Amino acid sequence: MPDKIKVIDCKQSDNEYLHKDFHGALCYAIKYLDDNFGEKATEEYLIQVGKTYFKPLSEKLKREGLEALRSHWKNIFKKEQGEFNIYCENDKLICEVKQCPAIAHLKKTGSFFTDRYCQTTVIVNKTICNDAGYQFTCEYKSGEGKCVQKVWIENFEQATRCRKV
Amino acid sequence: MISCTEFIPAYSELFKFLDEKGGKEAVFRFWEILSDNFLGNLRELAEKKGLAGCFEYWSRSLTEEAADFKMSLDEDTGLFEIDMRYCPSMGRLLEEKHIKPYEYYCEHCDTLYRRVLEPLGFNYEIDLSNCKDAKCKLRIKKMKEDYEVQKI
Numbered sequence: 449m450p451d452k453i454k455v456i457d458c459k460q461s462d463n464e465y466l467h468k469d470f471h472g473a474l475c476y477a478i479k480y481l482d483d484n485f486g487e488k489a490t491e492e493y494l495i496q497v498g499k500t501y502f503k504p505l506s507e508k509l510k511r512e513g514l515e516a517l518r519s520h521w522k523n524i525f526k527k528e529q530g531e532f533n534i535y536c537e538n539d540k541l542i543c544e545v546k547q548c549p550a551i552a553h554l555k556k557t558g559s560f561f562t563d564r565y566c567q568t569t570v571i572v573n574k575t576i577c578n579d580a581g582y583q584f585t586c587e588y589k590s591g592e593g594k595c596v597q598k599v600w601i602e603n604f605e606q607a608t609r610c611r612k613v
Numbered sequence: 614m615i616s617c618t619e620f621i622p623a624y625s626e627l628f629k630f631l632d633e634k635g636g637k638e639a640v641f642r643f644w645e646i647l648s649d650n651f652l653g654n655l656r657e658l659a660e661k662k663g664l665a666g667c668f669e670y671w672s673r674s675l676t677e678e679a680a681d682f683k684m685s686l687d688e689d690t691g692l693f694e695i696d697m698r699y700c701p702s703m704g705r706l707l708e709e710k711h712i713k714p715y716e717y718y719c720e721h722c723d724t725l726y727r728r729v730l731e732p733l734g735f736n737y738e739i740d741l742s743n744c745k746d747a748k749c750k751l752r753i754k755k756m757k758e759d760y761e762v763q764k765i
Contacts, residue, residue: 465679470620524616
C-alpha cells in the first residue's frame with residue numbers, strides 16, 4: 449500500500465470501551481443547563497437520568513439489596529481506575545472515593561471542569577437509592593475529587609441484606 | 614459518578630430534556646457550544662495536519678469507544694472516509710431496551726464536526742440514512758486551492 453494511504457479496520461471486540469473524554473462533555477452539559485435553564489433544571493435532568501437509564505439498577509437494589517449497588521460501583525471504579533474503598537458498616541454501604549477518576553482525568557488533560565460536576569453523583573445516586581427505598585448521602589468538597597457516599601435503609605428486614613455484603 | 618461507559622444514555626437523555634425545555638433550538642445550540650469548546654483537539658489537529666489530523670483524531674476516539682469501523686486516508690486525492698459499521702454511540706442506545714434514543718440523536722455528529730471542519734476549508738459530508746441501525750458514512754475532503762482565493 450502506498451505510504452500516502454492509511455487504513456484502520458476495527459471490530460468492536462478489538463478494543464475496550466473506555467473514552468474518558470466524555471466526562472468533559474458532561475461538564476459542558478451541566479454548565480449549559482445551569483446557564484440557560486437554571487440549577488433547578490439541572491437537578492431535574494439528573495433526576496430524569498436516575499429514573500430512566502438507571503431504573504434497572506434501582507430495581508436491582510430494591511430486589512437484591514446493597515450488594516447490587518456495591519457490585520455496580522466496584523465495576524465502574526475499577527474500569528475507570530479510580531482509587532476507592534467500598535465496605536459495609538453498621539448496616540450502611542459506604543463508598544470512600546479517594547481519587548475520582550473523572551475529575552482526575554479532567555485535571556490531567558487540562559479540560560474544562562465545573563464545581564457543579566459532583567452533582568451528577570449526588571443527584572443521580574440519590575435518585576437511584578430513593579427510588580429503591582434507600583437513603584443516600586454524599587459528603588464532598590467540590591473539585592477535590594474525593595467523597596464519601598453512604599447508602600442505608602430505615603427498615604430492619606431489608607437492612608439484613610447489607611450484612612451479606 | 615456517571616461513568617464514561619454510561620455517558621451515552623445520559624447524553625441522549627440530555628437531548629430529550631433540552632428539547633422538552635427549549636425545543637430543538639436548545640439542543641442545536643448545545644451542540645454548537647460543545648463543538649466550539651469541547652473539540653479543540655480536533656480543531657488543532659486539523660489545522661496543523663489537515664486530513665492526517667482528522668485521521669489521528671478519529672483513530673483515538675473510535676478505538677477508545679470500541680467502534681466497528683473502517684477508516685481510510687488518501688493524502689494524494691485528499692480524501693478521508695469513515696465507514697461506521699456499528700456506531701458505539703447509537704449502538705449502545707439501541708441495546709438499552711428500557712430507554713428510547715433521542716429522535717435526532719445522530720444529528721449531533723453532523724453539527725459538532727461540520728462546525729469545526731468547514732471553517733478550516735474542508736468539505737464535510739455525512740450519510741445518516743442508516744443511522745437508526747447504528748451505521749453511517751463520513752467523507753471529508755480537502756477543498757480545492759481556489760477555495761482560498763474565493764474566500765479572500
